[in-house]
Amino acid sequence: MKIAFVTDTGTGQHPDYWEEKGIYCLPLQITCDGESKDEYTEITYSEVIQKLHEKKVLKTSLPSLGKIQDCFEKLKHEGYDTIFAVPICRGLSGTLDSMEMIANQLEMKFVGVDCYCTAVEQGCMIESAKKMYEANIPIDEIIKKLQSIADSCETVLLCDDLDHMKRGGRLTPMAAALGGLLKIKPILHIGKSTNGKVDVLDKVRTMKRAQDRVIKHLKELNVDSNYTFIVAHVDALEAAKEYAQKIESQIEGARVKVIDLVSAVGIHTGLGCLALQVFNEMKD
Incomplete structure (x- = not known):
């Protein structure tokens, strides 16, 4: 079993930050005046703040399904057969369900953990998962540990x-x-x-x-x-x-x-x- 660890920019970190840690990060989308842009890669945090000062109505949405599919297809081509995902929580976004759907379509195994929130806790969970996996801790124990973090948050x-x-x-x-x-x-x-x-x-x-x-x-x-x-x-x-x-x-x-x-x-x-x-x- 070869596992790819996946999250999104709900962590508050640029995808490049996660790439350096060997974790795949998909950008959430931010919409303003009918135009959607990928968080961090197409619209910066300072630009978001500026638009709030301009009293713009902004909306957020999950990563585009096309980007999720492209990412997972690339991972499958590289020999990964399992996706381990800790995205923004189900209560705020459909990201987790969309990731699971696309993994199933590609006949990849999927392990998803709901963080019940987003931000620093989400980032902590995905980073902890990868570290524990590299320390040869069984997947069921990793899931249990992540759930205890989520429960405490x-x-x-x-x-x-x-x-x-x-x-x-x-x-x-x-x-x-x-x-x-x-x-x-x-x-x-x-x-x-x-x-x-x-x-x-x-x-x-x-x-x-x-x-x-x-x-x-x-x-x-x-x-x-x-x-x-x-x-x-x-x-x-x-x-x-x-x-x-x-x-x-x-x-x-x-x-x-x-x-x-x-x-x-x-x-x-x-x-x-x-x-x-x-x-x-x-x-x-």
């Missing part, structure tokens, strides 16, 4: 731009206007408990209260220093740094890394969004 989004969510159709105009007037901050989350779909955790007034509520939520989940902590932002670096410091001051031993929020999520939440992702790589 929780991602919480604090949205600051309700008008953007209104333009994208995720809030009614009245709800957006009322939310802005009352300074309401919706707290959204995604993980196994939401089956990989974005759901409302709570609604509070002011960003400070929202951050306090998120930290309380982490404590309720017994998140500790064994977890990886990521604060991601949509063009809100200083706010993200302050949020990270607040988390570190209230969860003993936490060390928080600050990064840009992946386009697959940030496009839908808008500018100013702060996202916290935690997961436990060490949990058995």
